[in-house]
Amino acid sequence: MNFTLNQLRIFVAVVDKKSITKASEELHMTQPAVSIQISNLQSQFDIPLIEVIARKVYVTEFGMELYKLAVTTLEHVNSIHYKTHSFRGLLSGKLRVSVVSTGKYIMPYYLKDFLKENPKIDLMIDVTNKSKVIESLEKNEVDFCLVSVLPKHIDLEEEILLPNKLVLTASAETDIKVKSRLHKSVFSDLPLIFREEGSGTRETMQKYFEKAGIIPKVKLELTSSEAVKQAVIAGLGYSILPVLSLKNELKLKSIKIIPVQGLPLKSNWRLIWLRQKKFSTVAQSYLDFIRKQKPDIYKNYFSWTEAY
Known part of the structure; x- marks a missing residue:
């Protein structure tokens, strides 16, 4: 052979x-x-x-x-x-990370300097919805996952990276009049664009509506935050989205934020891993890097979200 x-x-x-x-x-x-x-x-x-x-x-x-x-x-x-x-004194190996889809706006900034310092590391990163991220964690297929909603059925460790704020968004061309913060009952009439089942953003939205006793008017269901943003920009409906995913749209004024009672919804972006996980040298080095550098990463790349 x-x-x-x-x-x-x-x-x-x-x-x-x-x-x-x-x-x-x-x-x-x-x-x-x-x-x-x-x-x-x-x-x-x-x-x-x-x-x-x-x-x-x-x-x-x-x-x-x-x-x-x-x-x-x-x-x-x-x-x-x-x-x-x-043997040459270089850190090398594989770093395996699974990231929920909205996390693509975050994870690159928490990886780039580490990979720059350690060019012999092979990165394996999967960007998908929350259900598949958690599945890969349960199967011990990855070192770390990035999520904003913690699974309750897994014994985990976590490192909080930065705040997550979700706001109601609309096309910049919408004619909705906002003189003050709207009452949350407005959601009963607005045509809403939802993420698909299994999305962390959708789960957070649903918890908000259930707590408020509101039955939302769902117009569309889409499978990525980018698709939702484009639908909002086109004026197909309204959606609750993470502020940090809106940097370019807010700068270009293609999307506007509508203030509503109870919003923004607040949580945290977390790096999580199995509590019994036996880290490789690469994984442990990455966690050490994150713990040391996360304040500077937030300050340099995400502090702008504080304005919203």
Whole structure:
């Protein structure tokens, strides 16, 4: 047999994504190039690894066994690289982070200087909704998660990073008249744009409405904060959004904040991890960095939110 590490990497990506197209995007390769490498790997075996039916990838039983071995092999290869860097006095390894979708406005600022100081660290970051973030935490697939709403059923440790404020937003072109803070009953009439089920922002909104005894008028449900913002800008409805996600829109005056009783809703952005988590050297170094640098990061990048 004469398969290569590159072929194993490509095979693992195809199995993980269950798609040659998605794997090619992740690997920054063309789809034909991925298909050729998979074909070259398959030629080493007389038992099928995968089956493609109606453009969907199905992994055979033998393919799953090879996948497990390939993952282990690639981890050992990476360990060789990390050990080499370690003997040179360089911090290296993988840092795995899962971030709720709104957290994409936050996490890069809490990563960039650490990664700049430690260029041999490989970052694996997944930006998704809260449900999937918590799932990856429960499975111990990540070192840290960034959330604004804590799960109650997991034994956790946390590090609070910065405040989270949610406000009612509208298109800058809306003709709603605001002379003073509106009564919360206004939500009974406003067409609202919600995030999808599993979103932390949606969960916070729902708790507010339940406590206020309000049945909101939901006009749209969208799957990302960016989609919600664009719908608000277009005048399709109103939504409660985190202030820190609105920096550019407020600067460009494409969105305006409407003051309402009980708003802004306040919580905190937290870095969380399993209480029994055994940190790698990289993960512990990152946590030490965060604890030391978070006041400066907040001051440099997020103190503007205090105006709202």
